[in-house]
Amino acid sequence: MMVTTSPLPTKRLQSPMSEIKVLVVEDYQPLAETLEYQLQRAGYEVHRAADGREALEQASLLLPDVVFLDVDLPVLSGVEVCKQLRANTKTRGTLILMLSALGEESDQVVGFAVGADDYVVKPVESYKVLLQRLKALLRRREPIVDDHDSVTHKGVTVDRRRFVVTFQNEPLKLTRSEFRLLDTLIRQPGRAxxxxxxVDAALGEDTMVLERTIDVHVRALRKKMGAAADLIETVRGVGYRFQE
Incomplete structure (x- = not known):
């Protein structure tokens, strides 16, 4: 087994909350107003949209850092909006927190499968907890502090500083969660x-989702890895490992 690393320490970048733009996409006005109030009170710049089409227009214009996205929207559903945000190069990296009254595991799996970064079941019982989850999402997009900036194993290279993954020198387009998942696995080949x-590594320790949700991210990651998909091995009864 050979794992190569190149040292390059980095520092976390911090931005004042007032510089963080949040787009709230919610057609139920009382909830939209409450979310807007709580977010503004916490210091965020807040914008609102009431249907799916308006959400896409606002997102393309404003380029928000985070989108609070209701699933059950008029005109275009939240699932379709999420798909289109991920397909648009301008909004592909936007953090998306889905809001839904549907709390079954299958509903959450669909949300994560189309690219959501977090999933919150309505009604929102604690806005304090919701704001903590938002902070956890924002921390996830910060540069990772580590002495080894890049790692290469079995032809796969993960470069933290440039946020780039390649297989046999061909780039792979991954979401932020997929990147963190692969980065965690490849740095300890053979470990289950x-x-x-x-979940903690890819979605953040403050994210409250079902553990099986990680299976959705692994399936999506394998699909994007193509010929390298088998390098991520399933360990029955445990989880996953990167081939040693």
Missing amino acids: FGRGEL
Whole structure:
């Protein structure tokens, strides 16, 4: 086994909350107003949209850092909006927090499958907790502090500083969560990671989702890795590992 690394320490970048733009996409006005109030009170710049089409227009114009996205929207559903945001190069990296009254595991799986970064079940019982989840999302997009900036194993290279993944020198387009998931696995080839560990690594320790949700991210990651998909091995009863 050979794992190569190149040292390059980085520092976390911090931005005042007032510089962070949040787009709230919610057609139920009382909830939209409450979210707007709570976010503004916490210091965020807040914009609102009431249907799916308006959400896409606002997102393309404003380029928000975060989108609070209701699933059950008029004109275009939140699922379709999420798909289109991920397909647009200008909004592909936008953090998306889905809001839905549908709380079954299958509903959450659909949300994460189309590219959501977090999933919150309505009604929102604690706005304090919701704001903490938002902070966790924002921390996830910050540069990772580590002595080894890049790692290469089995032809796959993960470069943290440039946020780039390649397989046999061909770039792979991954979401932020997929990138963190692969980065965690490849740095310890052969080690079996539990689903809970991978949820913390890919989605953040403050994210409250079902552990099986990580299976959706692994399936999406394998699909994008193509011929390298088999390098991520399933460990029955445990989770996953990167081939040693």
